Amino acid sequence: MGLSLSAEKTLITHIEEGLDFLGWRIQRHHKRGTNRHYVYTYPSRNAVHTVTGKVKDQCRQTGPNLPLDVLLFNINRMLRGWCTYFRPGVSSKAFNYVGHYAWGRVIRWLRRKHRKMNWKELRRRYCGGRWWPSGETVALFNAGAVHTTRYRYRGAAIPAPWPLAGR
Template sequence: MLAESTGERLPPPARRTTGHPELLEPQPCLRSRRPGAGPVPRPTAGPRRPSRPGAIQAIKEKVKAKTYRSTRHMSLAELIVGLNRLLRGWANYFRHAVAKDVFNAIDSFTWRRVANWIFCKHSLLSRQEMRRRFCRQSTWKIVHDGIELTGAASVKVTRYRYRGHNIATPSTPTPAAATPSG
């Protein structure tokens, strides 16, 4: 009619489902379970991360900056002291979160960066020689001049601390009011 006379194209008519009950029945689930088996197990979530966005990336960038090639003039002891301070402070901020696995991952990243820093500073060093000179005996913990790379995992994660005796109540007097002034 009007559309045909003006040359417009119309979309094809919508398909109709007519009277086929087998098409309307629910299909079986692909993950079928036997009756009475309980709920379908859900995949577990990964580790919780510190809640501040970009916190992990920020600490990694700071570790990269401290172990960059422009810092190879420093002694290993200076580098370890600086990294220990940085990582311990960051971990103390986030120690009330569920973050122990994140701390271990940051320590692993830091260890790799420091090991590469040592290899670049001492270019002819083998892995065995690096372990003999810069690691604690029979371990891979980096130690130099008695200073050990402790990292973030050395900070204890504390959650749900009991503070009942430290919180003042209205019935307990303050220490200044309890002692006579004289």
């Protein structure tokens, strides 16, 4: 067919070393407490770095003269899409990290918006006296609260590719 392999895209490696594919890290690990090995898929470091960079850029691009709802709407849209893509894997640690990172960036943005306001006043005004920032209509999406959907059993819900003959 005239196809050729690209040297920089082609990787032959052992499953113990793992590989990155479409943002996923695929690697075999030893399961704790047993003598078994399983293949795990989780977000690659590059994927986590990319989404945290996007959150950072969004906080930098959104000026402090705009309301908090504008920033939260844009960040929530990015985080929801990223979490939906990586939900089927072993992603809870990555979700917690990204959620904590986004929280820290939003808090820094609020500190930049109100330089003379102390932490207690910021929490009272933008977090409702608690810890999670929210605007008038939008709250920050908590990526750490997203549940993964690994190992879904579909059983007979998968249709057979051949017709039922003789029945």
